[in-house]
Amino acid sequence: MAPQRDWYTTDYYKVLGVSETATDKELRRAYRKLAKQYHPDSNPGSEDRFKAVSAAYDVLGDADKRKEYDEVRRLGPLSNLGGFGGGGGAGNSNFNFRIDDLSDIFGGLFGRGRQGGAGRGAPGTGPRRGRDLEAELHLTFEEAVEGAVTTVNVSSGTRCATCGGSGSRPGSSPVTCPRCGGLGVLNDNQGMFSLSSPCPECQGRGTKVVDPCPTCNGTGLEQRQRQVKVRIPAGVEDGQRIRVKGRGEPGANGGPAGDLFVIVHVAPHPLFGRKGRNLTLTVPITYPEATLGSAITVPSLNEPVTLKIPAGTKQGRTFRVKGHGITTGSSAGDLLVTVDAVVPAHLTEEQRKAVEALAKTLDASPRQHLGV
Ligand SMILES: [Zn+2]
Numbered sequence: 250m251a252p253q254r255d256w257y258t259t260d261y262y263k264v265l266g267v268s269e270t271a272t273d274k275e276l277r278r279a280y281r282k283l284a285k286q287y288h289p290d291s292n293p294g295s296e297d298r299f300k301a302v303s304a305a306y307d308v309l310g311d312a313d314k315r316k317e318y319d320e321v322r323r324l325g326p327l328s329n330l331g332g333f334g335g336g337g338g339a340g341n342s343n344f345n346f347r348i349d350d351l352s353d354i355f356g357g358l359f360g361r362g363r364q365g366g367a368g369r370g371a372p373g374t375g376p377r378r379g380r381d382l383e384a385e386l387h388l389t390f391e392e393a394v395e396g397a398v399t400t401v402n403v404s405s406g407t408r409c410a411t412c413g414g415s416g417s418r419p420g421s422s423p424v425t426c427p428r429c430g431g432l433g434v435l436n437d438n439q440g441m442f443s444l445s446s447p448c449p450e451c452q453g454r455g456t457k458v459v460d461p462c463p464t465c466n467g468t469g470l471e472q473r474q475r476q477v478k479v480r481i482p483a484g485v486e487d488g489q490r491i492r493v494k495g496r497g498e499p500g501a502n503g504g505p506a507g508d509l510f511v512i513v514h515v516a517p518h519p520l521f522g523r524k525g526r527n528l529t530l531t532v533p534i535t536y537p538e539a540t541l542g543s544a545i546t547v548p549s550l551n552e553p554v555t556l557k558i559p560a561g562t563k564q565g566r567t568f569r570v571k572g573h574g575i576t577t578g579s580s581a582g583d584l585l586v587t588v589d590a591v592v593p594a595h596l597t598e599e600q601r602k603a604v605e606a607l608a609k610t611l612d613a614s615p616r617q618h619l620g621v
């Protein structure tokens with residue numbers, strides 16, 4: 250069940266005239282009394298009050314809904330706004346909240362993206378897991394095949410030490426954003442609360458820096474470079490993401506660190522290609538080698554290997570040299586050698602005669618089956 254818009258704008262406890270700690274029994278009693286009082290049959294003209302009372306009891310009278318409603322009230326509007334919305338006011342106090350609080354509310358309600366542990370108070374004060382970070386790593390073909398221990402540079406924004414993250418020069422303070430009045434959002438009141446958009450003037454902060462901090466230029470963040478040692482397993486492929494647990498951004502308030510994702514770029518090899526654990530290699534052979542058969546020497550990653558080409562080998566045939574591929578864990582891939590029969594572009598007079606002599610001996614055309 251999704252929180253309703255009214256949950257953010259209506260104090261159901263006030264509507265029923267009970268305290269927030271009211272028991273189920275007290276709620277029921279209050280509801281019955283008010284429902285009777287405002288029932289349209291006995292009291293014409295009080296339909297709105299009757300509906301409001303029914304709506305309030307619909308939520309508060311249901312233990313699950315009441316729990317979510319309480320959470321919405323606790324998380325949403327009242328915190329983080331520095332003097333706005335904190336009044337709690339009369340029956341229809343307008344709860345304003347920031348966009349990022351919204352995701353927090355829904356994250357909490359729906360059990361996903363939940364940050365930190367139990368006992369959450371206002372957003373931002375509980376344990377919070379650090380963000381995941383990404384870093385790129387360029388490897389040679391051989392490093393990717395054999396695995397490597399290396400370091401990656403990780404850049405992340407951390408709270409500026411000079412201004413403590415406020416963005417203002419020490420000694421000065423940010424002022425309330427004139428455009429949104431400090432709310433951080435501009436409300437487009439056309440019904441759904443989701444039409445609120447972050448204030449472009451203050452980027453949703455609600456405040457504006459007038460005298461920027463010289464270290465971070467008012468952003469409140471400092472880019473810090475650090476080096477993280479990573480072990481790259483043998484056999485990684487281009488584009489693969491490797492997760493380094495706990496090496497992302499540090500957590501806040503005792504929360505765990507995020508993870509670091511290393512995106513691996515593998516340089517191509519001048520000779521070999523890759524298909525998973527197998528290496529691929531294309532080698533040219535001559536027409537006589539393909540026709541008569543031969544033993545040819547081909548490179549592998551370690552040492553040259555001899556490959557037997559049987560007589561009558563077709564152009565484009567692939568041979569498997571077992572165990573000369575990429576070793577990952579306990580299993581090794583193979584070297585796949587594809588032969589490419591070379592057609593000479595130029596012939597000597599002697600070669601031409603030899604080929605012509607060969608042609609005369611080939612009595613059947615290989616294209617007979619085409620019927621032309
Ligand atoms: Zn603003």
Ligand SMILES: [Zn+2]
Pocket residue numbers: 409410411412413414415416417462463464465466467468469470
């Ligand atoms: Zn700063």
